[in-house]
Amino acid sequence: MTIRIALLALLSHWRKKPGQLLTLIIGLSLATALWSGVQAINAEARASYARASAILGENNLASLVPVDGSTLPLATFIRLQKSGWRTSPVLEGRMRAGSRSIRVIGIEPLTAPAGLAGRAMEAGNGPALNLSAFLTRPGQIRASQKTADLLTDLPDLPPMIVSEQMSDGALLTDIGVAERLLKKSGRISRLLVLPGQRVDRLPLSEAGPGLKLVEPQTESDVSKLTDSFHLNLTAFGLLSFVVGLFIVHGTVGLAFEQRRGMFRTLRTMGLSARHLTVAMVIELLGFALLAGSIGVTLGYVIAASLLPGVAATLRGLYGAEVAGALTFRFEWWAAGLVIALLGTAIAAAGSLLRLWRLPILASAQPRAWAMISGSAMKLQAIAALVLLLLMAMLIGFGSGLVVSFAVLGSMLLGASLALPGLFSMVLWLGQRMARTPLAQWFWADTRQQMPGLSLALMALLLALSANIGVSTMVGSFRTTFTAWLDQRLASEIYVTARDEKQAERLRAWLETRSDAVLPIWSVKLDLAGQPGQLFGIADHATYREKWPLIEKQSGVWDDVAGGAAVLVNEQLSIREQVRTGDLLTLAPGRSLRIAGIYSDYGNPAPQVMVSLALLTKWYPEVSRLRYGVRIEPAKAPALISEIREEFQLDERSLVEQATIKAFSVRVFEQTFAVTDALNVLTLAIAGFAIFTSLLTLATMRLPQLAPVWAMGLTRRKIAVMELLRALLLAVLTALVALPVGLALAWALLALVNVEAFGWRLPMNLFPADWFRLGLFALLATLLAAAIPAWRLSRIAPAELVKVFTNER
Amino acid sequence: MNVKAIALIMMALLLVAGQLHAQGFGGLGTQAEGFAVPKRGVPLEFPGDHGAHDQYRIEWWYLTANLQGADGREYGVQWTLFRSALKPGNGEGWSTPQLWMGHAALTTPDRHFVAETRARGGIGQAGVTTSPFKAWIDDWSLVGRPGGGDQLDALSVKAGNAEFSYDLALNAEGPLVAQGERGYSVKSQSGSASFYYSQPFYRVAGTVNLPEGPVQVTGQAWLDREWSSQPLDSDQQGWDWISLHLDNGAKVMGFQLRSTDGEPYTSATWINPDGRPEPLANGAISMIPLNTTEVSNRTVPVEWAVKLPARKLDIRIRALNPKAWMATSFPYWEGPVSISGSHGGRGYLEMTGY
Known part of the structure; x- marks a missing residue:
């Protein structure tokens, strides 16, 4: 029998269960989407930084700057050149354009290193440089379309040349124009040291006293500054991906169980285990590629909608300019597909292994998949313990941003791995305390179900605790920040x-x-x-x-x-x-x-x-x-209009305290808007994971439910108990998530923030938020459990009777 | 010296570091908007004319030297300061339209070192002053030393980069020589022209610094001064230019402007040992390439038959180093040559447009 036929047989399953297929595709797509969306944002931002620093290609050149951080006079440049140095002057500064500040870069194209002027000014998408127009009055300005739009209202600007080589928020012009725009006549910010200096030139101490040589940087300042932010995003992307994998794992496992009979039939008809496995791998590969493509496309959409917020954040927080529009990059398209394949492989590894080992004549064991032996749970508990120990050690001895994130990672993973063990203890206690047989059955059956649900519950735990942690951090930050603004902005x-x-x-x-x-x-x-x-x-x-x-x-x-x-x-x-x-x-x-x-x-x-x-x-x-x-706050508005009248100052030059505060708070809110969005998405994925798990269990649990039904419990009552069970588990998970989330918040505030921003913040608690979140989690679980429960209440009695026959 | 450097400077300065699209030679034939144009019969005046002429588009101070070490080894040295104006006149600080460029070269029989530097006028990085005479760009300079006579009679010149440098003292043993009609040098049939004079009588002594160490040298040098605004006709594609120190004490300047259609336009000056110039009209000198070399992916003639029948001159000139390619923003060939045939001697050859 060929693989092709085996594959057709395998695929026929999905025709019967289109809902399952949808679940699988959606789960994998979502996981890939969030991951690749975050990667797309990061890639775009980094490309923007690279563009900004490449305007002068300063990464490759050493420069001479004044020791005291001020500017240097033209005469110093001339003295250096006459002493045998070869340098090129750059005058840089910021200029206001509306509410934005624009980076003005003035270069001297004749001395600029070969390639520098070219890279910055060369055609690209814009017109080639006409040096004569660039150098002679009124000169020229090169800027991106976006920057050019900001500059249109300003008076006395030289003609503008739009060049897409330029990064947003910066303009390039001749040093002679720059000194006019920046009102720094005869000054130079720094001298680029050209390659091929004479060895017999005068030493710097004689030729340029008061200057120091700054070696070329391997990394631009801005990308160093924003590293933490991007690591943050990456962590979120990874978290969502892991949660998404739970869904895939659930669906693949379910499909495996449901096709057990088919596998056996195929094997007895002569298909080798190897061929069967290959057919299954091909099937999975197809799904992974399909879902991966959808996911990457979806990721693009997510990234495109989040990027403006990210750009605003980076500008407000770091002054880093990031283009607000997304360009399609091959590298993250490919990375997205690879991660989808990898994710599918991880999620399906267990199922494939079992398929490989499937004895031909073994009777169907539909529950085998869901049953994790006690020893496996022990292993999990040990791993959890090790991770939590590792976390404690990292807190005690480590430092740095990456270590801080490692603390977060081991904390979350450790807590999730500990969850099943914790639950089985709680459930065992419940069983011990139960008095009626029905209650005892309820507890025992819940325990029995734990292994099949534990992955979904772990996903929920991750999402919930991340949510609590992040919202506690943001809330603490907001409280501290507003109080601080009141102190800092003391003038009216x-x-x-x-x-x-x-x-x-x-x-x-x-x-x-x-x-x-x-x-x-x-x-x-x-x-x-x-x-x-x-x-x-x-x-x-x-x-x-x-x-x-x-x-x-x-x-x-x-x-x-x-x-x-x-x-x-x-x-x-x-x-x-x-x-x-x-x-x-x-x-x-x-x-x-x-x-x-x-x-x-x-x-x-x-x-x-x-x-x-x-x-x-x-x-x-x-x-x-x-x-x-x-001035007395009450008198401030009157004084402002008086000043405005007397001195003809515009909105930007004359600001009331309240306006600045409002602006600062707005920047702050933007900063965490992205975090909020990712938070919600993660939680939604976790809800979906629970839904798929419950759906999977519902079909497999008939053998457990049929005897209870046979003993006289109505289907309705069984369904209600199913709902109650889901609620109980959700409540338990939320209870565990609370301390984990608070620990996470502590780590974010005391470790990550300090490393990333240099701020230590007091932690504030927001119980109302937790309550809302808990309700949300319950609701999500209830919704997820509703459909399986409803189905159960409507199941044909014949289906239940079948359990007792041999025909399954 | 002739129109040669005109294209150099225009190209080099208008096309930064070769990054931008070349516009071709045609651009040089453009009209001189607002710039002064050389007029016949205007006498040269010194020392004023040693300085810069801001109203003209282009100008240069062009020194070439044929030198020998104590062991008889031959060297060539070039020092050039170009001025190019984007608009006529001057201005304060960065706003001046005056641009400057320096070329320096040191040639040995087997090596050729080239350096280039550029500067804006108006800020003191480059310029030319008279009384005393000083032409400079960065740390390169051509400076008058105190002494009697003309300000150019005694000069010190230095330049260099990370690989080579030189520092030479020049002493003129003859007068300044006006080229063409008392300094008015015609460049084409249609009559475009430049102001052009030379000091071809320098005795030189000094040091050239090679990577392996300094070498004391002596020899002869030739300084060209030229300024103009509208240098080339649109059909002129390049030129071959020579300056020769003959063994009998006479000097020869000659050039031909190669045309895309038909005969080249030639011009020459026979300079008697006492400095008396005899300008020779178009067609008096002939220059025929004999041998070529491949350098920088181009075929360049490095051996020529030069004939000046009016002076019974029938010689061959041969490059000391055929690979004397000036790999500057706008590349050209420039290097020392030796002379054999009816006369002996040394000189310099420059070729563009290959």
């Missing part, structure tokens, strides 16, 4: 002057009309090898009373005001492992004691605060445009 009005002259007038004008005018001046500089900010703060009660210090020395504000100490944000203190009392070196000869650490949510970059006097002494050219204005 924030105003930015157009230029230094206006700023001066503004200060004088506000002097008599407000309680206080607090300068908010800062410079960008490298802090511990990362781009950060140095702020100068006035000595004012606002700070003394409200600033969110999480650690401080006595007399902290006097020391900072006197120029003897600094404040650092929590991110810097965690990253550099510095505490109050330690010395912080900002630049050679500028070391100060850390007198306090403040929380600084929503910002992954390091930050330092010194007294205003110190800032202006170190950086006399610091921009003095921003101010916070203190």
Whole structure:
């Protein structure tokens, strides 16, 4: 008998059970979809980062930057060139366009390394560079279509050339245009060091004192920063995939059991075990490819709908630009199919093994599949124990983001593996306490069913605890964040002057009309090898009373005001492992004691605060445009309209505290919108897993139910008991999920957040959320159990009688 | 020197680092919008004309030297500063339309080193000043040394990159020489022209630095100064240019502009040992390629028969190093040659458009 005929026979099963086929395809598709959707988002984001950093190809070139993090004058560039150095100047900065800030990159195309200017400006999809137009007034701007749209309203911009080589949110132009746009005449941000330098050139200390050589980076800053975010997404994708596999496992197992008779017939007709297995593998392969394709397509849809949210998150949180539109990438299409095949293989491995070993003449054992022996459960319990021990060790001795995720992984897996053992103990207790025979049967039968349901219950546990954990984290974060915003945004009005002259007038004008005018001046500089900010703060009660210090020395504000100490944000203190009392070196000869650490949510970059006097002494050219204005809150709106009238400032330059708060909260909500969406999807998949498992068991359990029915229990009553059983199991699972979820939340807050963002957050509990979630889980289970129960209540008595015949 | 570098500079500066699409030579024949155009009969004035002429589109300071080590080994050195204006005139800082490019080369019988550097005008990275004379780009310079006579009479020149460098002292033993009609050099039948003068009488002493170490050298050098705005006719596809130091003390400058249709346009100047120039009209000099070499996937003639019947000159010139290819943004061939036949001597050959 050929494999082809065997295959046809196998496939005939699905014609009889189209619902099962649907379940299998849907399960596998969903698993693949979430996984590949998450991968698609990650791939798109990474491609965006690569594009952004490739604008200058800085990954390959060393550069010279001022030691103090400021800019360098043109004369330094000329001196270096005359000393034998070969460099190319770059002026970079940010410019406002509407509510967005645009990265302006000014290059000097004549000295730029071969390939640099080409890569950035070369045709691609846009017109080739006309150097003459690029260099001579009014110059040219190169930007992506999206950036160009943002820039259309700005006055005094050179003609725009749309180039899809450019990443969103950045524009490329000649350095001469850039210094005009950024108002940094005669300044240079950094010098790219070209390959092939003369060995006899003057040493840097003589040719460019005050400059330091920065070696090329292997990875862009932004991709380092966002790593944690993507790891987060990946973890979610993996979780959904695992949950999806439970579904596939259930369906494949069910189909196996139902076709036992067919297998036996095929074997007795002469089909070898090998051929039968091959036929089955081919069948599965076909399903995997089909479901994989559907899954990848679905993943594309998921990714496309989530990407705008992800892009907003990454922009708000990290300032990283990610294109809002998805491009189709072959690599994740292929990866999606591979993962579908792999998943099917894992889910079907057990069934295939049994098929291989199936004795020809063994009588049908429809329950054999569902019965896991006591020893298997013991093995599971041991594995659970090992995983939980591993988790404890990782918490105790490990550190780093990957370890944190390993803690999460072993926690969830360990808890799920422990679940069946835990349940059988609870059920055994229930059985012991049961008084009536029916109750005893109920408990015993539930225990008996455990092995078949345990996988689905594990899926539910995973989904529920992930849900509790993540929502607790997000909730804690939200509570802390809003309280922190109230402290941090202490001034009632924030105003930015157009230029230094206006700023001066503004200060004088506000002097008599407000309680206080607090300068908010800062410079960008490298802090511990990362781009950060140095702020100068006035000595004012606002700070003394409200600033969110999480650690401080006595007399902290006097020391900072006197120029003897600094404040650092929590991110810097965690990253550099510095505490109050330690010395912080900002630049050679500028070391100060850390007198306090403040929380600084929503910002992954390091930050330092010194007294205003110190800032202006170190950086006399610091921009003095921003101010916070203190006034009685009730008078704020009136003052705002007065300022607007007097100084003709626009919406962006004159903001009320409430507006900023609203904006910050919006960014925050966007950040976790994606997390929420994934959460819901995972839970939905878990519900589906339970449904398939119950459906599987329902058909197999007739031999157990028939005797009870024969003894006089009505089908209705049996169905109700089935429903009750499902509810009981769901409640038990939810009860276990609660502590697991809280442990997860703790790990997310105390381990992952600290590693990923540099924030430590207090944990808040939200029992109302748990209750809602519990109800949702019960409802899902009830729905899942309803159809099998309803079927049972309607089953023809003849079917039940058949159990006692030999005809099954 | 002639129209040769015109295309070089236009191409090199307009097409950054060869990344962009070449527009072909045709672009050079365009009209000189807003730029000054050389006029017949305008006398050269020094030292003013040693400096930059911002109203003209293109200009160069072009030095070639034939040198020998103490062991008699031959070397060639090239130092060139090109100026190219995107628009006439100057401007402050980055906004100036003046662009600069430097080429430096060192040729030995078996090796040829090339370096290139570019700069914007207006910021001090490159430029030319007079009184005292100084032409520079980055750390490369051609600088007047104090002394009597013309500002170009005594010069120091240096350039180099990671592989090679040189530092030479030049002393003129003759006067400046005006090419063409007292400095007005015609480039085609249709009459396009440039201003062009030379200092071909330098004695040279100094050091060339090769990867294996420094070598003391002496020899002769030739400086060309030329500026123009509308250099090439649309049917001119390239040129062959020579500057020769004959053993009898006379010098010869000659070039032919190869045309896509018909005869090349030629021009030559016989420079007597006392510096008195005798300009020779189109057709007076003939240059016939004898031997070619393959370099950089092109076939380039590296041995020529040169005849100047009016001066009974009938010679062969042969490249010291046939592979003297200038692999710069816009590539061309430039290198030292030796002379045999009716006269002996050394010189430089430049060829473009191959």
